[in-house]
Amino acid sequence: MLPQASRVIAVERETRDTFTFTVAAPGGGSGFAPGQFSMLSVFGVGEAPISISGDPGEPDRLVYTVRSVGPVTQALVTRRPGEWIGVRGPFGASWPLAALRGKDILIVAGGIGLAPLRPAVYYVLRRRGDYGRLVLLYGARSPQDMLYRKQLSAWSYLPDTQILTTVDYGGLSWRGHVGVVTTLFRYARFDAQRTAALVCGPEVMMRFVLRELETRGMALSDVYVSMERNMKCAVGFCGHCQLGPHFVCKDGPVFPAARVKRLMERYEL
Amino acid sequence: MRLEAKELASLIETLRRDGYEVVGPTVRDGAIVYDAIEGLEDLPRGWTDEHAPGRYRLLRRPDNALFGYVVGPQSWKRFLLPPRVRLFSVRRNGDQPEIIADASAEPPPKYAFLGARACELAALAVQDRVLLGGPYADPIYRNRRQDVFVIAVQCTQAAPTCFCSSMGTGPKLSGGYDIALTEVVEGAESWFVAHAGTEAGAARLAALGAPEASPQDVARAEEAARRAESMITRRLNTAGLRERLAENFEHPQWDDVARRCLACANCTLVCPTCFCVTVEDTSDVTGSHAERWRLWDSCFTQSFSYIHGGPVRASIKARYRQWLTHKLSSWHDQFGTSGCVGCGRCITWCPAAIEITTEAEAVCGFPPSSLRSEQA
């Protein structure tokens, strides 16, 4: 599957190493589902899997939030409006939001893991009456590493919506929570019996979150996680993204937690 | 039909005349490899191969058999899933990059494979499932695969590394070919019993105008095929293997094999079903031209599982375990078939003489079935 050349429309700085940029969807856009990802190329440098972080209600533009950690992501974040990148996709399984209608939605994110969850927030906000409470728990390394800060703050004023954030290191001016994301659970108001949880972040964080959710009385069958693995093709051919019997690119990246919990507990699987 | 060497030669010749690139076994650098051949003179006439864990060498045969060997280090995958292939080029067209698929640039050769073994046809079927059987088909593989003409050659001998009978893939040919040949050695020379597996194969055989094989000829060919079967000593106990491997994620045998494995990746490169690839971008100095290439990769490298923060499978233990459990267990979950066809290449070409059969049975707690059959 070939990339299509797409023009960068806007670039916005989120943190010192993370940028959100908007590209014109190739061919006007075929739409995407929250939780799906694209393969983004800077030609001559390489390609990387990047979640779509924008609003699924605006399919003509694709929004990505990229943290620069290596050659490809560094080349991506230095693109400027008017420049071109290559886009393949969208790929992968999405957060099953249509099937979760009527439930409270609990979103738990760590670091850049908020990017694939933002489309789920947009989706729920556009269909507010279809869902119960919306609770978002977000942990970042420091206040300076938090994504979408203005948006998080704006959402926190919406009815039936609770946005809680925490950081590992606060610094002097930080007056919010300090500690790992699971420490936020005691402030979160949701009814475990009628809640679905969507989780994305580093794998250790997700393991702790799953444990916490179970302690809070949630059934694993109401929990979904998004996994990260090395990916070179996104269509099941390169073998890189295997997680036991699963190909994260095509069977995931979003999985019902019950399907992958045991695999997540296997060290170096 | 009974073919003499000269009719085999004319089969090769007519295929070449019809635009096929005939690929078959040939001797190079002390091994039997697959490469383009022009006629019988390129075949490994009078050669055989000796296999043992971590050991391979060519020996002279007492006769002039053309296919009197078992398997070489290469498989047909190098022609259908090339070790290195360009996916596309990018040209700057004013300011907008233009992406040119390589598949459209030059049509792949039309291949005729001469000398494919039963296990190798099984491996082709496995790769067909992986690369053509899902929602996406790999266009490079498909273009190269769709017109392949297969002349299979029945094994008439087996190596101590072979365990196709345990995997249900051989040694008897059972489809997947256009023409099947069984070589019968008589004195110093040999002749063939041929039969067609497809209409295309039947048409080519008919065009040779060779005589029907007599019942005695057919009996001689069947006897030769049975010889291969009787030479197989290696076994893999597959009953419950898939489940036990998935369960025994923590087993001391993984640590044991990790102390011997060099993570050299030989086993994945010689394996006819291993399909893992990576991609690499290149660009010229001016940045006006870029290319993306696809290359064979191996789960034995650390970079294979790298994500930000470090490789998922940092230890050799984890990488060997991934390879073996993928072949014999999770491949079933993914593709509804075993990922191992029992060709034995990974055993022969492992510098540490690691045997997949022995390791798998040890992890499962099965008694070693190969040893037992050798003692018997």
Ligand SMILES: Cc1cc2nc3c(=O)[nH]c(=O)nc-3n(C[C@H](O)[C@H](O)[C@H](O)COP(=O)(O)OP(=O)(O)OC[C@H]3O[C@@H](n4cnc5c(N)ncnc54)[C@H](O)[C@@H]3O)c2cc1C
């Ligand atoms: C489904 C999915 C969604 C993702 N979404 C986002 C996102 O929204 N925002 C974001 O910033 N990051 C995201 N990532 C992570 C991102 O893909 C990696 O950070 C990126 O590939 C790193 O490449 P690099 O060359 O910049 O860096 P390096 O880490 O230096 O890469 C070194 C080598 O490792 C390879 N590599 C490292 N990680 C990966 C990977 N996950 N897949 C393939 N190759 C890898 C690179 O290709 C390169 O060859 C996502 C990953 C996955 C699997």
Ligand code: SF4
């Ligand atoms: S795993 Fe070994 S024996 Fe099995 S098909 Fe691959 S190379 Fe042959």
Ligand code: SF4
């Ligand atoms: S099992 Fe043998 S061939 Fe495979 S990586 Fe280890 S040492 Fe190399």
Ligand code: FES
């Ligand atoms: S990314 Fe290639 S198989 Fe999943």
